[in-house]
Amino acid sequence: xxxxxxxxxxxxxxxxxxxxxxxxxxxxxxxxxxxxxxxxxxxxxxxxxxxxxxxxxxxxxxxxxxxxxxxxxxxxxxxxxxxxxxxxxxxxxxxxxxxxxxxxxxxxxxxxxxxxxxxxxxxxxxxxxxxxxxxxxxxxxxxxxxxxxxxxxxxxxxxxxxxxxxxxxxxxxxxxxxxxxxxxxxxxxxxxxxxxxxxxxxxxxxxxxxxxxxxxxxxxxxxxxxxxxxxxxxxxxxxxxxxxxxxxxxxxxxxxxxxxxxxxxxxxxxxxxxxxxxxxxxxxxxxxxxxxxxxxxxxxxxxxxxxxxxxxxxxxxxxxxxxxxxxxxxxxxxxxxxxxxxxxxxxxxxxxxxxxxxxxxxxxxxxxxxxxxxxxxxxxxxxxxxxx
Amino acid sequence: xxxxxxxxxxxxxxxxxxxxxxxxxxxxxxxxxxxxxxxxxxxxxxxxxxxxxxxxxxxxxxxxxxxxxxxxxxxxxxxxxxxxxxxxxxxxxxxxxxxxxxxxxxxxxxxxxxxxxxxxxxxxxxxxxx
Numbered sequence: 001x002x003x004x005x006x007x008x009x010x011x012x013x014x015x016x017x018x019x020x021x022x023x024x025x026x027x028x029x030x031x032x033x034x035x036x037x038x039x040x041x042x043x044x045x046x047x048x049x050x051x052x053x054x055x056x057x058x059x060x061x062x063x064x065x066x067x068x069x070x071x072x073x074x075x076x077x078x079x080x081x082x083x084x085x086x087x088x089x090x091x092x093x094x095x096x097x098x099x100x101x102x103x104x105x106x107x108x109x110x111x112x113x114x115x116x117x118x119x120x121x122x123x124x125x126x127x128x129x130x131x132x133x134x135x136x137x138x139x140x141x142x143x144x145x146x147x148x149x150x151x152x153x154x155x156x157x158x159x160x161x162x163x164x165x166x167x168x169x170x171x172x173x174x175x176x177x178x179x180x181x182x183x184x185x186x187x188x189x190x191x192x193x194x195x196x197x198x199x200x201x202x203x204x205x206x207x208x209x210x211x212x213x214x215x216x217x218x219x220x221x222x223x224x225x226x227x228x229x230x231x232x233x234x235x236x237x238x239x240x241x242x243x244x245x246x247x248x249x250x251x252x253x254x255x256x257x258x259x260x261x262x263x264x265x266x267x268x269x270x271x272x273x274x275x276x277x278x279x280x281x282x283x284x285x286x287x288x289x290x291x292x293x294x295x296x297x298x299x300x301x302x303x304x305x306x307x308x309x310x311x312x313x314x315x316x317x318x319x320x321x322x323x324x325x326x327x328x329x330x331x332x333x334x335x336x337x338x339x340x341x342x343x344x345x346x347x348x349x350x351x352x353x354x355x356x357x358x359x360x361x362x363x364x365x366x367x368x369x370x371x372x373x374x375x376x377x378x379x380x381x382x383x384x385x386x387x388x
Numbered sequence: 389x390x391x392x393x394x395x396x397x398x399x400x401x402x403x404x405x406x407x408x409x410x411x412x413x414x415x416x417x418x419x420x421x422x423x424x425x426x427x428x429x430x431x432x433x434x435x436x437x438x439x440x441x442x443x444x445x446x447x448x449x450x451x452x453x454x455x456x457x458x459x460x461x462x463x464x465x466x467x468x469x470x471x472x473x474x475x476x477x478x479x480x481x482x483x484x485x486x487x488x489x490x491x492x493x494x495x496x497x498x499x500x501x502x503x504x505x506x507x508x509x510x511x512x513x514x515x516x517x518x
Contacts, residue, residue: 150447203448251474
């Protein structure tokens, strides 16, 4: 296997882009990534695009070809493939691009992610997202996505006595980081009161525990490490790529508040990189709901099971803490255009490793991690990236 | 949802008919036609569940999707059936009364409606055991 490096990254601003289409978004992200890599489009050998549900959101399928076409690649006939794993679509698209380069099949490959969620009314987008869980045996009986994660939270709080206030610290910290990220959907700081007084969505989760509906796209370009210096002075090496799956329905899990797929993917990634959690300088985890970040940092090994509430409230996951988590603002404050999220996580870690993260920069960052979840944990992708 | 997609699930949804692997004795609800433990050595047969179980975890859904909007906030739960498997359903009770470990039994109820003149979906909900 060849070593692989990220040589360029690009991302649109995340938010409600009423004036812009699906195509506009991914073309912008792709162009930014190419410009970043100082690369001409003719050099691209293949594309992978993460997208969860363009069929439901914009009534468009066949996204691989559409993206290649509007990126100006139609006449070059390069292979372009859509990758779908619900909210982990972006993470899997990145992994496919890395595998394609590592195998020697392709040299310069684009991994992109895009979702345009505001072209349908909120009820329709919520229903589309329900397809990330078990439609016939969860969605059918009234299990919404907030409802499923709320059941994880109920189980977790019952077992480990985490307080509602400790859980709220996740959102407060992520909004603090988001306020320092120019692409964030909600670049505003909030207080514990903002979370604790917001509308109840699914007990015990409130509105400010939930990631939003977002439009956005992100793209990164990967190449063999040995060629990376042709394009950039600051290549970022892919130290590990890992993926794991679990039961589609939450009710079939071994333990409701442990994501075994996160545990498995995390362990595989650490083994592949020959590293431990102590080597990681910052991590982007999949905080689709505040409770998801609590589970993620435990299941990846950054703190012991049952302690993440206190760990978060003590500031250990904040900038300057033991392990900064979601410096981008996470899905909560940066936004969650589902198919784009996994790529945006890589975008954030690459910025951190290059020392280009501005007011949210982690000092001396050398190694970073991404963690992207599909559904309630049926698919997980974990990547470790490092400075060369 | 088309009629066929709903109709073929009637035995499972109306009568809690799942499956059982005769090789290892494991029960499945929702039904599986392939035993994850015995794999090709498994022998799957239908099994009607007694309908009694215990609440593992729950939430009260306060922001309901349209098709579940009536009669208002509802209790969503994961129930561990006495035969072993866990399933997701609604609990018919005052949301203030629901708790982990509560004993429940299955009942036949309306689940959702596809708009005013669409299909009415029936299935299994649970009520507290008196």
